[in-house]
Amino acid sequence: FFIFIGAFFMPYFVFIFCGAIPILFLEVGIGQYFRSGGLTVWRHISPLFHGVGYGTVAISFVLNVYYIVIVAWALLYFFYSFNWVLPWSTCDNPWNTPLCWSPITHNGTTPSPNAVNSVTEFWERKILQISKGIDHPDGFQPELVCTLALAWGICFFCIWKGVKSTGKVVYVTALFPYVIITALFIRGITLPGAIDGIKFYILPDFDKVWDIQVWMDAGTQIFFSYAIAVGCMTALGSYNKFHNNFYQ
Numbered sequence: 001f002f003i004f005i006g007a008f009f010m011p012y013f014v015f016i017f018c019g020a021i022p023i024l025f026l027e028v029g030i031g032q033y034f035r036s037g038g039l040t041v042w043r044h045i046s047p048l049f050h051g052v053g054y055g056t057v058a059i060s061f062v063l064n065v066y067y068i069v070i071v072a073w074a075l076l077y078f079f080y081s082f083n084w085v086l087p088w089s090t091c092d093n094p095w096n097t098p099l100c101w102s103p104i105t106h107n108g109t110t111p112s113p114n115a116v117n118s119v120t121e122f123w124e125r126k127i128l129q130i131s132k133g134i135d136h137p138d139g140f141q142p143e144l145v146c147t148l149a150l151a152w153g154i155c156f157f158c159i160w161k162g163v164k165s166t167g168k169v170v171y172v173t174a175l176f177p178y179v180i181i182t183a184l185f186i187r188g189i190t191l192p193g194a195i196d197g198i199k200f201y202i203l204p205d206f207d208k209v210w211d212i213q214v215w216m217d218a219g220t221q222i223f224f225s226y227a228i229a230v231g232c233m234t235a236l237g238s239y240n241k242f243h244n245n246f247y248q
Contacts, residue, residue, distance in 0.1 A: 007204035007205055007206050007208045007209050007214070008204075008208070008214060008217075008218060010209055011209070011214060011215045011218035011219070012218045012221070012222065014218075015218055015219045015222040015223070016222055019219070019222065019223070019228075020222045020223065020226040020228060023226075023228050023229070024226055024228065024233055025246075025247065027228070027229075027233040027234045027237065028233050028234070028236070028237035028240075028246050029237065029246065030045065030234060030237070031233065031234035031235060031236065031237025031238040031240075032237040032238065032240040032241075032242065032244060032246055033242070034238070035238050035242070036234075036238055037231060037234060037235035037238050038053055038056045038057065038060075038230070038231020038232070038234040038235050039053040039054065039056070039057055039231065040053065041053065041234055041238075053231065056229065056230050056231035057231060059229075059230045059231075060230050060231060060232065063230065068148065068151050068152060068155065069148065071151040071154075072144055072147040072148040072150075072151045073127065073144075073147075075147040075150060075151060076127065076143055076144060076147045077127075079147070087122060087126070088118055088119045088121075088122035088123070088126075089102060089104050089118060089119075090102055090104050090105045090118060091105040091106075091118050091121075092105060093122070093126070095121060095122070095125040095126045096118065096121055096125075097116065097121065097125075099114055099115055099116045100115070100116055100117075100118050100121050101115035101116065101117060101118065102117070102118035102119075105118070127141075127144070128141075129141050158173075
């Protein structure tokens with residue numbers, strides 16, 4: 001079985017069944033039983049560990065603050081994608097340097113060793129506008145400020161009426177990515193060399209199984225995607241009825 005799904009999925013499924021699923025059931029269960037969120041549930045379990053609740057709130061705050069920036073980046077790329085010529089596909093833009101290279105601008109010629117891809121320059125010089133250091137903030141990036149405000153606004157209207165409105169929003173946020181993934185999948189398998197990429201993805205390199213970094217990446221992905229140990233699942237479980245069959 002593991003021969004066909006790639007070496008990465010071995011630690012991936014180990015973390016799912018040995019870590020994520022049991023802890024997910026635990027957090028939802030204690031939230032439903034005590035009818036309390038991640039902050040106050042620890043008062044009922046053990047007042048000694050009350051600080052754990054504050055820790056989960058602090059973690060959630062940091063995650064939300066940085067992840068909303070990623071949403072702002074995605075929105076900015078979304079708006080840019082409506083251009084007839086994608087700005088990251090050429091080297092004819094004000095932010096490009098003489099080292100810029102793109103297959104469109106240079107007619108598919110082989111890039112020099114010092115060349116910088118136009119996509120990289122768009123990301124670093126246009127979107128991020130990386131300065132010389134933290135002591136040179138260089139002001140605001142107006143476009144990102146606008147998309148960040150839009151992202152926070154969308155989040156507000158998704159949750160402002162409580163958990164009931166959130167449940168309705170999930171119909172869009174949970175299903176829409178599958179539409180996009182399906183479109184990208186169809187586009188991807190029709191590109192030249194797609195079969196080579198598919199083979200590289202599914203054929204395992206078992207030497208990677210012994211690499212601790214692979215296990216760290218798998219664990220990080222699992223615990224982050226399941227929102228483990230940040231109080232979210234406990235809070236959602238607290239909205240269930242006491243006798244709700246959350247296992248089913």
